[in-house]
Amino acid sequence: MNKIIECIPNFSEGKDARKIARISGEIEKIKGVKLLNVESDVDYNRTVITFAGKPEAVKDAAFYAIEMAAEVIDMSQHKGAHPRIGATDVCPFVPVSNVTMDECVQIARSLGKEVGEWLGIPVYLYGEAAIIPERHVLPDIRKGEYEGLHEKFKDEKWMPDYGPIEFNDNVKRTGATVIGAREFLIAYNVNLETKDIQIANKISGIVRTSGILKNNEKGEKVRVPGLLKSVQAMGVYLKEYNITQVSMNLLNYKVTPPHMAFEEVRKQAGMLGVQVKGSEIVGLVPKDALLSAGRFYSRESSEEGLVAAAGGGLGLSQLNKFIPEKKVIEYMLGLD
Structure with a gap:
């Protein structure tokens, strides 16, 4: 083989x-x-x-x-x-x-x-x-x-x-x-309908595994863990679109899949009065990650239907059209 x-x-x-x-x-x-x-x-x-x-x-x-x-x-x-x-x-x-x-x-x-x-x-x-x-x-x-x-x-x-x-x-x-x-990593960015980088940075600190440093009652710096496991995150401003992103590396998509990261960022953004309408995958993505998202957002049963539901639920075409045939590694390699 x-x-x-x-x-x-x-x-x-x-x-x-x-x-x-x-x-x-x-x-x-x-x-x-x-x-x-x-x-x-x-x-x-x-x-x-x-x-x-x-x-x-x-x-x-x-x-x-x-x-x-x-x-x-x-x-x-x-x-x-x-x-x-x-x-x-x-x-x-x-x-x-x-x-x-x-x-x-x-x-x-x-x-x-x-x-x-x-x-x-x-x-x-x-x-x-x-x-x-x-x-x-x-x-x-x-x-x-x-x-x-x-x-x-x-x-x-x-x-x-x-x-x-x-x-x-x-x-x-x-x-x-x-x-x-390394194992397969998904580079995944969630789009925030704000140009305020401080909001993007705040949400990034809340969700990333390493969390943030805070001063305790004694004035000592202590680390407060983030909400998501196996996730790196930072805030980024996109001048081209006049929005910010929570830019993430999903280090183990079986632990934290894209839809889980998306929903948590959306929840945190909502608490700060900011809307989330979409996201983007940079590079390629394993098919299983999209099938999992498709099951979360729909009752579809076919592979094609699940992948389409994932694209819709995650808003993957907000910035650039999401074409599964060009983004799913198994499709690109002809393994399926």
């Missing part, structure tokens, strides 16, 4: 179609790899590319895409609403079919070494591929973002796993890259 892994690199360019095409073009050149999705956001100034195929071929495609990103993206000039640390901000590998997590870990570490040594880009390993436990969670590595790299490299705790450890001229342009292995 064929081994299939997925790779979902995030690049710090969402405005220049020519640069994005040059990066995705490197992926399309590799035999044994299928380009599944290219999704750009102008406000985030970020593009998420999804591709899958044979493990070694996927690793090669990732390397050449990272190399091209380093050529066409200058991080010293980059501005965007989404946190980022480099031209290729993050590059995760996900087991899809007949592949173990350990195999994805080895691919991530091997790619990290090549990117660090051959391209001169500082690399941090995260997720299941992390060598240092404190680097398991992506936002922890991203703290300080690109602008904080110069100081970050001075801290022994944050020396890169591979590549240069100084902020030289090449690193000034490329930034750093985070490479790892």
